[in-house]
Amino acid sequence: NAGVTQTPKFQVLKTGQSMTLQCAQDMNHEYMSWYRQDPGMGLRLIHYSVGAGITDQGEVPNGYNVSRSTTEDFPLRLLSAAPSQTSVYFCASSYPGQPQHFGDGTRLSIL
Amino acid sequence: AQSVTQPDIHITVSEGASLELRCNYSYGATPYLFWYVQSPGQGLQLLLKYFSGDTLVQGIKGFEAEFKRSQSSFNLRKPSVHWSDAAEYFCAVALNTGTASKLTFGTGTRLQVTL
Numbered sequence: 001n002a003g004v005t006q007t008p009k010f011q012v013l014k015t016g017q018s019m020t021l022q023c024a025q026d027m028n029h030e031y032m033s034w035y036r037q038d039p040g041m042g043l044r045l046i047h048y049s050v051g052a053g054i055t056d057q058g059e060v061p062n063g064y065n066v067s068r069s070t071t072e073d074f075p076l077r078l079l080s081a082a083p084s085q086t087s088v089y090f091c092a093s094s095y096p097g098q099p100q101h102f103g104d105g106t107r108l109s110i111l
Numbered sequence: 112a113q114s115v116t117q118p119d120i121h122i123t124v125s126e127g128a129s130l131e132l133r134c135n136y137s138y139g140a141t142p143y144l145f146w147y148v149q150s151p152g153q154g155l156q157l158l159l160k161y162f163s164g165d166t167l168v169q170g171i172k173g174f175e176a177e178f179k180r181s182q183s184s185f186n187l188r189k190p191s192v193h194w195s196d197a198a199e200y201f202c203a204v205a206l207n208t209g210t211a212s213k214l215t216f217g218t219g220t221r222l223q224v225t226l
Contacts, residue, residue: 004154033213033214035214040120040218041218042115042216042217042219043155043201043214043216045213045214048213059215090154090155092155099145099157099160100214101157102154102156103154104152104154105152
């Protein structure tokens with residue numbers, strides 16, 4: 001089982017560039033989420049989705065966009081990267097009412 | 112808003128010693144509670160969860176946690192730590208099982224194990 005797959009694993013961007021972090025799961029999970037992890041702050045929810053076509057904001061949504069066109073994929077878009085978005089990003093998925101499964105993360109540096 | 116506090120940023124224990132990691136939450140109702148472990152450079156792995164019922168829950172790798180409503184706590188324990196338990200541990204809460212995709216995390220406790 002591949003589980004939750006995040007690509008790329010590492011990325012360096014310049015301020016103002018855009019990019020998409022990819023997340024795919026092969027467990028047919030309805031729920032998917034994006035978190036960012038910063039030192040001393042734990043993980044904070046960016047956006048989440050309870051099914052294809054349905055997304056909502058989490059605790060720290062500013063500067064990020066998401067869409068959910070299929071059950072399997074939940075990409076996270078940075079439209080104009082800022083140094084404050086340097087972080088480790090985690091995607092997670094689950095069935096309703098069940099604990100989340102996490103990917104291995106994408107380490108993003110913005111110069 | 113709900114919040115989670117892990118008061119210990121860093122803990123060091125000797126291999127074979129017992130371990131207790133503290134977690135306190137702030138929320139008006141009983142939330143759903145989780146402990147996750149993160150090894151360096153890895154994602155998060157679920158150790159155990161509490162939704163309802165028996166307040167002492169057993170997890171993987173020999174871990175257990177006890178929910179204490181009166182103290183708003185969900186502390187993680189292990190009777191005998193192994194060197195491979197060195198990692199970062201996160202407590203997390205969700206409002207209810209329907210929103211288990213919306214987790215609020217504590218800031219984590221880094222566990223170091225000395226031989």
